[in-house]
Ligand SMILES: NC(=O)C1=CN([C@@H]2O[C@H](COP(=O)(O)OP(=O)(O)OC[C@H]3O[C@@H](n4cnc5c(N)ncnc54)[C@H](OP(=O)(O)O)[C@@H]3O)[C@@H](O)[C@H]2O)C=CC1
């Protein structure tokens with residue numbers, strides 16, 4: 126009974142966090158949002174309510190009505206609409222940082238434009254359609270002295286750091302394999318015309334759930350894949366370049382095999398029993414045991430880590446949950462700021478603002494890391510015989 130109450134309280138507070146007054150000592154960071162994308166409330170406007178140094182100052186959408194509705198619903202001060210709205214937002218002198226949740230294929234163009242206008246950027250994952258574009262954006266941000274962060278939010282939540290800590294403790298012995306499954310049920314979240322099914326916009330399951338699966342493999346293996354052993358895609362019926370699903374197996378240093386399985390549209394069981402929830406599981410197999418992690422992508426709602434170790438004939442099992450940094454008993458994560466209801470997006474916002482303010486964020490996703498993730502995604506596409514997502518034709522004016 127207590128745990129059901131704790132669950133509801135945590136989820137309710139994550140979605141309705143206490144509103145924090147803007148700090149009087151410091152200038153707040155004023156965000157502008159490119160588009161009225163569905164992810165924005167979760168990734169920015171809700172966490173911003175609770176951040177004492179963040180104001181969501183403006184939103185731009187292709188339709189003014191849509192921008193105004195979004196602004197009204199989420200308490201955003203200003204709305205820009207129309208064909209020039211994105212540029213107007215970027216040029217707004219009251220905006221310090223841009224949140225870019227446009228379709229993947231537009232990430233490069235609008236991030237480059239925002240950086241050119243002197244704005245910091247919190248950029249949705251994956252950074253761009255190609256590794257080459259990713260490098261160009263991060264190089265440009267460095268040249269301009271601006272902060273650019275790929276919004277790989279799960280990496281800012283303490284859960285995945287605890288998983289890595291268990292692996293590194295040697296408890297399950299040398300790591301042999303890491304398996305990632307991230308699949309979402311048909312019809313519940315994505316309509317047939319979703320941006321994820323559009324090749325020109327950088328669609329495909331490897332770009333979407335594959336971003337996380339590959340990222341988590343690389344993070345937990347603490348290395349880059351040396352080759353893709355096999356990769357097989359489930360093609361979209363209207364455009365075979367778009368992978369509705371992908372399974373791939375990758376070789377990592379130290380004889381670790383990583384595997385990913387992604388799907389944008391898992392059919393109902395037996396063709397008629399609907400599935401409702403996405404599945405995000407990770408299984409790490411070591412020489413002396415296993416770690417199973419359920420729901421590491423959005424852990425605040427619910428998750429568990431199950432550690433199984435073998436000692437001769439005896440098998441020991443234990444379950445851990447890491448909602449707050451304090452749940453990690455030893456090591457630097459214990460010192461992180463955060464509550465059990467903080468979402469991965471709230472932790473991410475904390476880090477992004479810290480970086481902008483010249484403080485040291487507790488953790489970060491580097492330019493090299495963002496590049497390497499796209500590179501690994503490209504290796505999978507190549508092995509599967511699919512073309513890379515199209516590079517943007519946008520070029521910054523000289
Ligand atoms: N971090 C996370 O947990 C998540 C991240 N994402 C990432 O965020 C991004 C957006 O995803 P999501 O919110 O699901 O997407 P949506 O389709 O809801 O939003 C995309 C926005 O892009 C704008 N847009 C501009 N040009 C086009 C175009 N040609 N076609 C379609 N839309 C266009 C639209 O803006 P307008 O309002 O101006 O019409 C639309 O609101 C993706 O990169 C995705 O990978 C997505 C979900 C979760």
Ligand SMILES: O=C1OC[C@@H](O)[C@H](O)[C@H]1O
Pocket residue numbers: 309314333334403
């Ligand atoms: O980033 C994401 O996280 C959750 C998924 O369901 C979604 O498709 C993806 O874009």
